[in-house]
Amino acid sequence: MHSNQSYIEVNVKFLFGLEKGLPLKNRQTNIKISQPFTVQHLIEVLEKMYPKLKENIRYKGEFVPYLNIVVNGCEILPIQARNKELREGDQIVLMYVGVGG
Amino acid sequence: MSKYSAYCGKLLRVNLTSGVITEENLQDDVLEKYIGCNGLGAYYLYKETPKGVDPLGEDNKLIFFTGPLTGTIFPSAPKIGIFSKSPLTNGFMDSYAGGHFGAELKFAGYDGLIVEGKSEKPVYLWINDGHIELCDASKYWGKSTTETREAIKKDLEEPLIRIAVIGPAGEKLVNYSCIMVDGTHAAGRGGLGAVMGAKNLKAIAIKGTKNSIKVANKEKAMEIVESLFEEIRTNKVLSTGLPTYGTTGATMANNSTGILGTRNWQTEVFENAENISNVELADKLFEKTLSCYQCPVRCVHYCKIKEGKYSGLETMKPQYETVYSFGSLCGISDPNVIAKANHVCNETGLDTISAGVSIAFIMECFEKGILKEEDLDGIKAEFGNSDALIELLEKVAAKEGIGEFVGLGTKIMSEKLGQGTHKFAINIKGLELAGHSVRGYKGMSLGYAVSPRGGSHQDMRHIPERSGQFDRRTIKDKEQLVHDIMSTTVIRDTFTYCAMIEGNIGRVGLSDKHVKIINAICGFEFDVEDLQKIADRIINLERCFNVREGMDRKDDILPERFMTEPIPEGPSAGMYTPKEELDEMLDKYYELRGWDQNGVPLAETIRNLNLDDIVKQPI
Structure with missing residues (x-):
């Protein structure tokens, strides 16, 4: 495991309007995070980097229910973000669940 | 008059053979069983069409229904539902369009309209408040949807009326022709444009100014409405995403999880998806937003093509399903071409989903050498060939050359072609697949x-x-x-609120929220159990219609590609739905629904749902 690692680097992509107002290139960023290596921690780091993101994904402090978090192609519910572990090189997509057609 | 609020209590019946136009009262006991739009459409279609009716024959009916929420203060409930036996599937078909047509029909005094028979010559129906007239439409026959709409408005000297119209594709009975509503919305699916064309009915024009729609409990209704407006205002998808991008955000969302139909679903990752993303479409095309009746969401957009071959064209911005069908599915990565293809469909009256999927099928046949340039009027139908896409579309709409064949849809095309093409004919019951993966979602497979x-x-x-x-x-x-x-979607289409706000009311199962809405608006005294029974009744009635027309378990099948070929790459690689899995899900679903192993509703189910007044055994 990676318990001895100080940092891991992951790729984060922002879609479906979440990228709006964020200083990103190609709607994505590579980011190093320290422990705990969880989705929850990653989002907290991102919110500090991009204050606008917080406005886009939270309402009254809680994640909006239509936030879609995808880790390596697998959807996780915002409520599971705290425990969802991340590894070096993981690809995370943050987006809204949209209706589509 | 109905004792329930929010209804006009009247139905308009137009017989095109005899020219007789009558008004009928809607019965309260029917409203209590079917409530509105989807429910009433299913009820009248089942009751009034004979078994084996020819979809394009005189005996088929074309039924329009609003819902109880239409025309009220309830937000985002503008839909008109259109019902008939489909020439594409030979089964039950319902298709819904937004805009203002539904509300206008109620303001003119009618909850619904049943069109029957066939006119000897092209006509249009002019509903001018209480005055109804069939007018000669010979001079509009052959004209595009916009030309027709504008000409009718000019000839009637009524610039603000609402119009549903077919284009040349519907006149020529193309299997997947649509009905364009208010110029910017389509009742797209299942070839209802052809049903209208077969009746020689070019358009329906409505002016409604006299009738006001009352709700049963104003105080409770306002409480619900205010809370819903607040939810819409604070929801980023509804307040920002849809007004900026329409539904096209789904393109990159689907691609990022490897479930974006690409090159006729040979794969589900499109390497050029970024080029047709929501951001690209907004940057390249967006001009302004439009709103349906009483809808704060504004997901419909005008656009202008600013560069390339189609530069200067002002049209509607494509939504997600169209970006999928003409974009990734045909290997096209130019938003301008997708907008042009969308425009051709809107003007000629074609369903963009079935048209795109049918052309993607042709492209795969071309790729495999099953069809060659000489079979396709000289068109080099390669994936990614924009000119081929537009040329094929125009031929389909004109029913000209190879277009006549492509306009049959993928099921019939593959039956005619043979050579194993059924494996990649992407339809279910004959209706081409929308842009949401079968292989990527097990629940969608069954659904x-x-x-x-x-x-x-x-x-x-x-x-x-x-x-x-x-x-x-x-x-x-x-x-x-x-x-x-499916209980919630059938109630959504019965109440007639839009899919864009379904998440705010509840997607999985019926709840108190559904009950409170309908009771406050109409004055019913339903509870959740009552509403569930109504949903079950409508779903079973639609099923009975299909069973009556010869469908059963054999038709609850997926395209062979999705049952035998795993997604080859990307985050969802390896996923598919083998026949055994589908069968296991079907067995359980049939049992839950009270259907036999062949998918036929049991007599007991029919009785329990009080459907035995119109469904005769054996079905």
Whole structure:
């Protein structure tokens, strides 16, 4: 495991309007995070980097229910973000669940 | 008059053979059983069409219904539902369009309209408040949807009327021709434009100024409405995403999880998806937003093509399903071409989903050498060939040359071609598949298979699996999920609120929220159990219609590609729905629904749902 690692680097992509107002290139960023290596921690780091993101994904402090978090192609519910572990090189997509057609 | 509020209590019946136009009262006991739009459409279609009716024959009916929410203060409930036996599927078909047409019909004094028979010559129906007239439409025959709409407005000297119209594709009875509503909305699916064309009915024009719609409990209704407006205002998808991008955000969302139909679903990752993303479409095309009646969301957009071959064209901005069908599915990565293809469909009256999927099928036949340039009027139908896409579309609309064949749809084309093409003919019950993966969602696999329409994404919805709320990779408990979601979609289409706000009311299963809405608006005294029974009744009635027309378990099947070829790459690689998995889900679903192993509703189910007054045994 990676318990001895100080940092891991992951790729984060922002879609479906979440990228709006964020200083990103190609709607994505590579980011190093320290422990705990969880989705929850990653989002907290991102919110500090991009204050606008917080406005886009939270309402009254809680994640909006239509936030879609995808880790390596697998959807996780915002409520599971705290425990969802991340590894070096993981690809995370943050987006809204949209209706589509 | 109905004792329930929010209804006009009247139905207009137009017999095109005799020219006789009558008004009928809607019976309260029928409203109590079917409530509105989807429910009433299913009821009248089943009751009034004979078994084996020819979809394009005189005996088929074309039925329009509003819902009780239409024309009220309730937000985002503008839809008009259109019902008939489909020439594409030979089964039950319902298709819904937004805009203002539905509300206008109610303001003119009618909850619905039944068109029957066939006119000897082209006509249009002019509903001018209480005055109804069939008018000669010979001079509009052959004209595009916009030309017709504008000409009727000018000739009637009524610039603000609402019009539903068919284009040349509907006149020529193309199997997947649509009805364009208010110029910017389509009742797209299942070839209802051809049904209208077969009746020689070019358009329906409405002016409604006299009738006001009352709600039963103003105080409770306002409480619900205010709360819904607040939810819409604070929801980023509804307040920002849809007004900026329409539904096109789904393109990159689907691609990022490897479930974006690409090159006729040979894969589900499109390497050029970024070029047709929501951001690209907005940057390249967006001009301004439009709103349906009483809708704060504004997901419909005008656009202007600013560069390239179609530069200067002002038209509607394509929504997600169209970006999928003409974009990734045909290997096209130019938003301007997709907008042009969308424009051709809107003006000639074609369903963009079935048109795109049919052309993608032709492109795969071309790629495999089954069809050659000489078979295709010299068109080099390669994936990614924009000119081929537009040329084929224009031929379909004109029913000219190879276009006549492509206009049959993928099911009939593959039956005629043979050579194993059925394996990649992407339709369910003959209806081409919408842009939401079968292989990528186990629940959608089952939902698509049992959808009365076939390849529609509006009976089963993908979002509960997409969000992670339900695991899209397992078949466990999916029969219950499909049951619950289809209960909400049929009630959505019965009340007639838009799919864009369905998440605010509840996607998985009926709740107090549904009950409070309908009771406050209409004055019913339903509870959740009553509403569930109504949903079950409508779903079973649609099923009975299909069974009566010869459908059963054999038709609850997926395209062979999705049952035998795993997704080859990307984050969802390896996923597919083998026949055994589908069968297991079907067995459980049929049992849950009270159907036999062949998918036929049991006599006991029919009785329990009080359908035995119109469904005779054996079906």
